[in-house]
Amino acid sequence: MITSFKSSTKQKIVLLGYSLLWLLIIPFALCHFIFQIIRRKPGYTKARLSRYGLTVSQDNPKDTLHIHCASVGEVVAIQNLVEQLLANTLKQQIIITTNTTTGADRVRLLFTDRVEHAYLPYDFPLFIKLFLNRKRPTKVLINEMELWPNLCHQCWRSNIPIFIINGRMSEKSTKTYLKFPSLFQPMFEKITAVCAQGQRDYENYLTLGVSPDKLTLTNNIKFDLTISAHDMAQSQTIQSNFDLEQRLLIVAGSTHEPEEQILLDAYLALQKDYPALLLVIVPRHPQRFEKVHQLLQKQNITTVLMSEQKPCTPNTQVLLCDQMGKLRSIYALADISFVGGSIADRGGHNALEPAAVGVPILMGESTYNNPAICQALADSGALLTVTDAQQIESACKNWLNNPQQKKQAGDAGKQVLILNKGAIQKTLNVITS
Known part of the structure; x- marks a missing residue:
């Protein structure tokens, strides 16, 4: 049912002024479009x-x-x-x-x-x-x-x-x-x-x-997340193609600057005690793929690009995912995950993706995009808050040294999804009533 509403004269003038502002913006947008x-x-x-x-x-x-x-x-x-x-x-x-x-x-x-x-x-x-x-x-x-x-x-x-x-x-x-x-x-x-x-x-x-x-x-429809058969099949293909069977994986998903450097600093400190450890970085935006690659090259980090389809060697330190649509499949291979946009002040991205595949989660303090989700995961023990490389190193050490605690954290994340399902049906009830 459409709500009846009558705008005041002031509201009509303000909407007109807002629309006229677009007349100033549109020529620049059109020139940009033609240029591209x-x-x-x-x-x-x-x-x-x-x-x-x-x-x-x-x-x-x-x-x-x-x-x-x-x-x-x-x-x-x-x-x-x-x-x-x-x-x-x-x-x-x-x-x-x-x-x-x-x-x-x-x-x-x-x-x-x-x-x-x-x-x-x-x-x-x-x-x-x-x-x-x-x-x-x-x-x-x-x-x-x-x-x-x-x-x-x-x-x-x-x-x-x-x-x-x-x-x-x-x-x-x-x-x-x-x-x-x-x-x-x-x-x-x-x-x-x-x-x-x-x-x-x-x-x-x-x-x-x-x-x-x-x-x-309705609650958050992200709680109704499921990992598809396609995602899991793709996960197995990635594991095989990049020779990851014998590696321990920290997956940093949807990262922003400066999170890649912070994760890298933590990884280099951990690598001394865990030589099988591999850091997988999945930047949030494709326009940053090359920038992150250059960051790794400047520090002489042994890196494999996912787009090159070359297997990792025992000396490979970072696998850089420079392709879209792979993150869920990569999370399924992780031992520990970091969800980006959370140390960088971007509100945090979707922590339920690693939770759905039973992977313990690290995030920064910026979680305003999904506060209820992050709180539920933190309360269950599936998510730990970290603010710098030292805290990431400490949390990873604890989980890597205590496999049973790591498994309990991963299982807790799965349980959070199970307990909070139902938002999709509630949403369908609203839009179809």
Whole structure:
């Protein structure tokens, strides 16, 4: 049901001013797009014209579900939800939009041709309207917190219900939205329903003026994570191709600067006592693959690049994963994991991926993206908080010297997932009611 809402004159003026700001931004974005086309940068194709509302694919049928995910992490998080939607409906078309090329690549990797992909238009009224008229979604689902005033306004005007699923709302974001009430309050009024991923998020949406009858505490759909047969088969292939059977692996996943150097310092201290130890680094963003490689070369670290498909030797110190879509499979081979974006102040990435394969977890103090998940894992003993190389070294030594404690920590992570499942079904209940 679409909420009735009447904007005040001030709110209309503010939305108009916001839209006019896009007129200043769009020429620069278009010049950048043309420049990257000329450079033949990967990912810059005609498909990106959808950022201007100009979709190159055919019009969608009337019954289309539009799901928006900002980038890779959000796409991975909704994988099981999309699989259930695909299994439950035969006629409904699903279109997933992203902002990034890496997000687009992950959509194609996970769902092949079973869903359509497009880039979300810039939040300018004409672009949004063109996109909605062409794709004709019957519902729009926004994953986590990628909220845009004109997208919400145009959906509301077109009588298209808009849902926030796995809704995340940090204190920092709440304060930002509260600073501009004339722009953002109408946006929240026009949302049909919010599925909050945690109590913190539920309360912050209330603070922002979302009506309690629009809010449902579904828990985090990341708890419904499962490791696919494809992931496990790929894991065995990686183990065989890179000759990892006799190695102890510390897997540093989704890393940011300066986390690679911190992990490397800890590894070099540990290597003296554990000569079979191998550090596997998986940077969060592909544009950093080469930078991390150069960091390792400058320090004369014996490194194997995963893209080169050469086996590790007994002297190999670091296996650098410079390919996307491999992290879950690599976590399945780990003895100990470090989840990135947590010493670097990025809010921490998905700690449930190593937990799902029974691997103990190290993270820094920055976990504001998934505080409930990290707290549940820490309370169970599956996750330890570390802040520097010395603490990483100490925690790894403890687990490597006490295999039974390491196993207990890994088993505890699996149990956390089992105890917290059910968010996907709750979300389906909200969006289908």
